[in-house]
Amino acid sequence: MRVTGKTTQPVGHHELCARIPIECRERTATEDAVKLTPVLWQELIAVNDNVNTAIEPVTDKDNYGKDEYWNYPDDGKGDCEDFVLLKRRELLDRGWPAGALLITVVKQVNGDGHAVLTVRTDRGDLVLDNLESRIKLWSDTDYQFVKRQSDVDSGRWVAIDDDRSVLVGSIKR
Numbered sequence: 001m002r003v004t005g006k007t008t009q010p011v012g013h014h015e016l017c018a019r020i021p022i023e024c025r026e027r028t029a030t031e032d033a034v035k036l037t038p039v040l041w042q043e044l045i046a047v048n049d050n051v052n053t054a055i056e057p058v059t060d061k062d063n064y065g066k067d068e069y070w071n072y073p074d075d076g077k078g079d080c081e082d083f084v085l086l087k088r089r090e091l092l093d094r095g096w097p098a099g100a101l102l103i104t105v106v107k108q109v110n111g112d113g114h115a116v117l118t119v120r121t122d123r124g125d126l127v128l129d130n131l132e133s134r135i136k137l138w139s140d141t142d143y144q145f146v147k148r149q150s151d152v153d154s155g156r157w158v159a160i161d162d163d164r165s166v167l168v169g170s171i172k173r
Contacts, residue, residue, distance in 0.1 A: 001118065001125045001138050007147045007159040010105060012070035012081060017155060024155030028099025031151055036121040040096075044119060047090045048128045048135055051083055057130065081115040083130035088117055099151040104160075106143035118148055139164060 009017075017024035034040065058077040060069045072089065073082040081103065088101045096119075104118040104127075117128040118138060125138045138145060150156040 002161045003158040004161045009157045012068045016070040026098035026154035033120040033122050034100045036123045051087045084115050084117045102149040104148035105146045
């Protein structure tokens with residue numbers, strides 16, 4: 001995944017940082033990707049599966065009465081970025097470096113915005129997603145990648161140069 005430089009921080013992340021400042025103060029000294037061992041692979045699978053099955057998908061409007069509100073799904077409900085935050089926190093608690101666990105904004109094939117967790121590994125950038133049970137390489141998804149957290153500063157965001165041709169389905173006439 002190639003990044004092209006600094007970009008704007010999503011408003012929901014900005015508000016999260018105002019409420020929970022530690023979320024935006026994590027610094028990673030090295031830009032090295034995590035060496036993905038069989039044990040770490042199993043951790044990724046377990047965290048992805050556990051969070052995806054434990055949280056009830058609910059929009060921010062229904063859950064908080066706001067169009068956009070990033071939060072940990074402590075009430076057992078949340079939307080995509082809430083899933084991402086919980087997955088990130090669980091992996092951080094297991095010792096994963098913050099610079100390898102990046103909140104990422106993508107566009108779905110239908111044009112809707114979505115958030116996933118990108119995990120930087122020596123085997124490629126992996127995507128943990130609440131809409132997909134399988135962990136995939138970012139390049140094997142149908143998403144258009146827009147921006148993500150910086151791998152050295154959790155409060156900064158960088159633009160993603162996603163020049164892949166994303167396939168769009170069509171109906172045969």
